[in-house]
Amino acid sequence: MKTPGLTKLRGSVTVTVRGEQLEQFINALAKEQIEVWNLTPISVDHMRMEIVVADYFRLRPLLKRTGSRAHVDGRAGLPFFWNQMYRRKWFLIGFLLFCAGMFCLTSLVWDVEVKGNVKLNKEDILQTAREEGIYPFQWTFRMPDQDKLSKDMTRRLPGTSWVGVSRSGTKVTIEVVEAAQPKNTELLSPRHLISKADAVVTHIFAERGQPEVGIHDRVRKGSVLITGQQGDLSVVAQGEVRGIVWHEYDIESPLVRKEFVYTGEKKEKGYLYFGNTAIQVWGYGKVSYDKMQTLTRLDPLTWRSWKLPIGWMSENILEATEIETQQTMEQAAARGMEGAKLDIKVKNGADAVVLKQKILHEKSDNGKVYMKVLFEVEQNIAEELPIVHHQGE
Amino acid sequence: MSRFTRKLRKWSVDVLDLPQDLVFDLPRLTMIGNKQLLIENHLGVLHFSSEKLRLEINQGHLEVDGTGLMIKAIMPDEVLIEGFISNIQYLGTGAKP
Numbered sequence: 374m375k376t377p378g379l380t381k382l383r384g385s386v387t388v389t390v391r392g393e394q395l396e397q398f399i400n401a402l403a404k405e406q407i408e409v410w411n412l413t414p415i416s417v418d419h420m421r422m423e424i425v426v427a428d429y430f431r432l433r434p435l436l437k438r439t440g441s442r443a444h445v446d447g448r449a450g451l452p453f454f455w456n457q458m459y460r461r462k463w464f465l466i467g468f469l470l471f472c473a474g475m476f477c478l479t480s481l482v483w484d485v486e487v488k489g490n491v492k493l494n495k496e497d498i499l500q501t502a503r504e505e506g507i508y509p510f511q512w513t514f515r516m517p518d519q520d521k522l523s524k525d526m527t528r529r530l531p532g533t534s535w536v537g538v539s540r541s542g543t544k545v546t547i548e549v550v551e552a553a554q555p556k557n558t559e560l561l562s563p564r565h566l567i568s569k570a571d572a573v574v575t576h577i578f579a580e581r582g583q584p585e586v587g588i589h590d591r592v593r594k595g596s597v598l599i600t601g602q603q604g605d606l607s608v609v610a611q612g613e614v615r616g617i618v619w620h621e622y623d624i625e626s627p628l629v630r631k632e633f634v635y636t637g638e639k640k641e642k643g644y645l646y647f648g649n650t651a652i653q654v655w656g657y658g659k660v661s662y663d664k665m666q667t668l669t670r671l672d673p674l675t676w677r678s679w680k681l682p683i684g685w686m687s688e689n690i691l692e693a694t695e696i697e698t699q700q701t702m703e704q705a706a707a708r709g710m711e712g713a714k715l716d717i718k719v720k721n722g723a724d725a726v727v728l729k730q731k732i733l734h735e736k737s738d739n740g741k742v743y744m745k746v747l748f749e750v751e752q753n754i755a756e757e758l759p760i761v762h763h764q765g766e
Numbered sequence: 767m768s769r770f771t772r773k774l775r776k777w778s779v780d781v782l783d784l785p786q787d788l789v790f791d792l793p794r795l796t797m798i799g800n801k802q803l804l805i806e807n808h809l810g811v812l813h814f815s816s817e818k819l820r821l822e823i824n825q826g827h828l829e830v831d832g833t834g835l836m837i838k839a840i841m842p843d844e845v846l847i848e849g850f851i852s853n854i855q856y857l858g859t860g861a862k863p
């Protein structure tokens with residue numbers, strides 16, 4: 374309560390005083406106005422007290438006069454703390470160096486990341502960034518302002534509409550938004566469009582080039598439909614030419630139709646597998662099916678998105694059988710026709726349309742139906758032919 | 767202090783209603799419960815132990831008894847005592863002021 378102020382700052386010592394005339398000593402302290410506090414008697418000629426460090430050295434004459442002896446028991450306060458620190462100065466220096474090192478390392482750029490580039494080369498962007506002052510082991514405080522960086526990078530990188538530079542911690546992220554470029558058109562050499570089959574033209578549209586034929590014209594295979602030769606100029610002939618083409622098909626279709634079906638009987642087998650070895654756990658016993666199909670399902674142990682090479686394998690063995698159905702001639706013929714039409718679509722493009730079909734010949738023999746059919750198909754008949762310039766000769 | 771000055775002082779104290787400690791150098795004791803005691807106008811410590819503290823005052827002695835006594839602070843004419851105080855006694859103060 375009455376302790377002098379700021380003793381922690383000035384430093385205080387706890388002193389044990391031993392002597393016969395302690396009372397005189399206390400009176401002398403009071404008279405000299407030496408700041409002491411917490412005077413506690415221990416025994417008749419012992420006393421403990423606390424005193425400010427600076428005043429400790431003023432005690433000596435008083436001690437001498439009263440025939441007492443003083444012994445320092447404890448030290449407290451900032452000056453003693455500094456002393457202690459000074460003794461451990463290397464430890465302290467190490468600690469400060471560690472802090473400084475930590476600060477330095479965290480204020481370096483460690484990683485530069487480029488995001489959003491599709492056509493632009495990552496190295497080019499990094500090179501530009503380096504010239505702007507963003508590179509690994511650069512001081513973050515030496516980096517220019519982010520909006521300035523962003524503006525300069527956008528200006529320096531051709532083909533970008535915006536470049537964003539952001540730093541989080543020791544990582545710099547360069548986000549690139551590429552400018553939309555007009556599509557590059559394919560380079561084609563001058564050509565004609567010629568017919569790929571004998572046909573009757575039903576539709577002709579020349580995007581480029583000069584149409585050579587009209588609707589209802591008969592054309593031979595290889596004759597020019599749209600020419601790429603316009604006067605002295607060779608152009609890339611482009612357009613759409615459709616015509617009616619005749620296709621003759623020899624169809625054979627069996628009267629007996631075989632189908633593969635499940636009977637409904639099944640057997641399950643369970644395995645534990647490790648890598649390439651599987652150990653059967655259940656479903657022992659022979660499988661007595663004539664025809665069967667096995668469906669295998671792997672169920673590996675997963676952890677997050679990782680699949681471990683250990684897991685459960687289940688096998689379903691399904692009994693199957695073949696059913697034979699007898700068909701009438703009409704049914705078999707229809708199936709054969711369907712197959713032929715599909716074949717036409719596959720060979721002549723999906724936009725081919727069968728206009729007419731004519732069965733020229735039909736017979737049934739050896740459990741099969743044989744047919745000869747003529748299809749009238751409207752299809753694309755244009756084919757490209759490059760224009761070759763003969764020079765010299 | 768001569769007899770005349772003493773008389774004069776007593777008269778002025780009575781007439782002007784002054785506090786006596788200022789005029790007669792009498793000790794002023796401020797006590798907080800039995801835990802703390804501030805004594806002003808003392809003239810020095812005569813005996814100091816954890817059970818007994820005897821102080822010299824203007825006329826005679828002042829004895830403070832208790833347990834675990836300690837001097838919290840001491841100044842030329844002021845002393846602050848802490849501990850469990852059980853008894854305060856004036857000794858040798860027979861003489862009339």
